[in-house]
Amino acid sequence: MNRKSLYFVLLMGFFAILGSTMSKSPTLPLYAQSLGLSKGEIGIIAAASTITGIFVNFASGLLSDIYGRKRLLKISGFVFFSAPLLYFLAGDVITLALVRAYYGIATAIFVPVSLALISDLYPDKKGTFMGILSSATLVGRAIAPLLAGSLIYFAGFWIVFVSCSLFGFITLAITFTLPEAAGSLKKFEFSFSSSLLLLGLLDAAVYMAYQSIETFLPLFYFLEDKAWLSGLILTIEISIMALVKPYAGYLSDKIGRIKPIIVGMSMVSVAMLIFAFSKSLPLIIGGAVLFSLGASVSEASTKPLATEISALRGTALGFLESIKDIGQALGPIIVGFLGFEMGFTFVGVFGIVALLIFMITFKAIQIKDKI
Structure with a gap:
């Protein structure tokens, strides 16, 4: 498999995690506070995306074994693109928690499926290339708080949400360039060893x-x-x-x-x-x-x-x-x-x-x- 596919996966990982991290650090608590929410409510909202991940991670990995990695990553990319725009509709703890839960679907699909794709494409070097993908996402995670904080300071929350959506759109666009992988599972035979x-x-x-x-x-x-x-x-x-x-x-x-x-x-x-x-x-x-x-x-x-x-x-x-x-x-x-x-x-x-x-x-x- 040529390196072009790897570069696309790395770019996808960088932009996906850059946007998702910008939406929560330091944006989420500050935005929730601006809506008049209490610290307890902010804690509930912050946990919403993680709770989503607990249930969606396993399901997304299984579905990628059935329907292929590319199809699942397209769904993830669409959520990365659309979720930030829903912040504009959130005005209380329930709606904001729902937005975060929906946003959590994107990461919960992306992480296991992108790693599985790397494993499919580079079976003999999976450890190395999984590590490189993880590094690409960590670079996005490291840049995100400074970038989001600066945008909030100079222009307000709206520019952060639009930027996150733009990065999500880039992620979605990249998914169309990925090779097909897996999707051959006919019967569920997963062993919980x-x-x-x-x-x-x-x-x-x-x-x-x-x-x-x-x-x-x-x-x-x-x-x-x-x-x-x-x-x-x-x-x-x-x-x-x-x-x-x-x-x-x-x-x-x-x-x-x-x-x-x-x-x-x-x-x-x-x-x-x-x-x-x-x-x-x-x-x-x-x-x-x-x-x-x-x-x-x-x-x-x-x-x-x-x-x-x-x-x-x-x-x-x-x-x-x-x-x-x-x-x-x-x-x-x-x-x-x-x-x-x-x-x-x-x-x-x-x-x-x-x-x-x-x-x-x-x-x-x-x-x-x-x-």
Whole structure:
């Protein structure tokens, strides 16, 4: 398969995530506040798209195995294009939550199906190219808050929504250039193996940690009056992940998936313990860097491994994304209720336990992977 298809997929990923992230960071809370909504209502609205993902990820992966990746990505592109325009019609908590739920469909389709497409097109280098796609989306995610914030400051919310729709239109247009892939499933024979479930739990632990850091980092007492610094740390975190993932994916293609998962998840768990007991800024920065490295190394192997456990690659990846979204939604809730010390410790221990069970269970499973 020529590289032209890869470039189109990378551009699609960049514009899709750039637009979707602009619509929520920092736009969503500011727009909701301008409508007079309370903080509790804003929290409900923010969770709407993640909740959508829990249910849609798996279904979209399965449907892509039946009807093909291109058709599902076209649907995703249409939602990316149309959803931002619906913000103009939202005037209360219910309508805004519905808009966010609808917008969540786009990402919930795009992530597992685009990764499945990469797996279809580049079976021998899937780890490397999945990592590159992830980096393309992370670049969009990193640029989005600054771009959206600047547009709001100079012109207001309307220009952000129009820009997000424009990026969605570009995403939709690119889907028409993609090659056909998969779509040959005649009978649903997906196996909910324990290994696949535990892979999902590993990703859930990573995103439980990620969302907890993103939510509560600005509230550490030595960062409370330094919003710029917490923002910088988060930007550094995303930048490290964008840089490391392609190399981590390449490494997993060369040495197998298991060793990077063990190393990566161990780093994530240690990073959470650092966050739990840190009393100084340097330790927090060190924890953020360690987490970024560990998350990149682990995730660059879990996704390719899922496509090797199940012949239904889209379904497997969608299943992983659904479990991941549950972890992402639970992370801030756990840390919020248990407090920083107990909450971050819980997340770290959860990652360690999931890794240990995975290591013990996985030895009994025959897969197409070289351990």
